[in-house]
């Protein structure tokens with residue numbers, strides 16, 4: 270069944286990048302010249318997603334504005350004949366009715382945020398994309414996962430995974446590795462959210478891209494709080510794995526955690542260097558700072 274819908278949980282407070290996120294949503298932090306949220310929407314579009322569902326919270330209204338028209342801007346650019354800028358705005362404009370916004374009223378966790386989208390998703394498989402994480406690759410991470418799902422051709426769930434150093438496994442959801450399917454996919458054999466140090470079943474972390482069957486919502490409905498006192502998506506996936514298969518996808522591409530200060534800076538350099546129009550200038554600037562004592 271075609272994956273048509275993607276859920277973007279964007280209610281988080283962004284405490285790791287304060288004070289930038291005091292009055293501005295972390296999803297609007299800019300990597301080069303686009304906000305994070307635009308990157309992940311573009312990644313989803315490229316993967317064939319048709320409906321974009323944002324689970325927002327208070328102070329996140331500007332995300333909705335970003336995907337709307339700005340009439341004053343359009344009119345001024347047109348009057349001044351700024352064609353290149355007009356094209357940039359037109360490129361990012363979503364189709365009418367292709368976006369839905371719903372609110373998570375309290376920060377109860379990722380599992381609860383996804384559950385808030387249940388009625389908009391309905392009874393069909395869907396993607397979950399965490400906007401903190403960008404993957405620099407063509408094709409994008411979600412497109413790779415949807416291709417993997419299509420190849421499997423069975424009702425199943427997929428999670429994007431990536432190796433992390435052993436001393437960091439306690440910061441992530443971690444999955445165990447079962448039977449391998451080709452070089453980049455395996456059956457998931459157990460999952461655990463933020464395992465205490467030294468107890469992780471592997472060093473394969475769950476990253477911010479999922480393809481899930483809608484039965485997850487029934488489990489989330491009664492899901493108890495887990496790690497960090499939050500309703501965890503991973504715990505609900507453990508429940509769903511009792512009756513449905515989960516596959517881990519080792520995607521191609523460089524993953525950037527833009528929700529941390531170091532990761533945010535690194536992503537700006539990586540995405541800047543990937544841009545033909547900016548690469549040379551950026552390299553010269555970096556050289557200058559590297560040489561400075």
Ligand code: G1P
Pocket residue numbers: 379399402440441442443462474475476477501502503
């Ligand atoms: C969430 C998930 C976790 C996953 C991580 C990836 O955790 O719960 O399983 O590994 O995203 O970024 P969070 O970063 O919200 O604590």
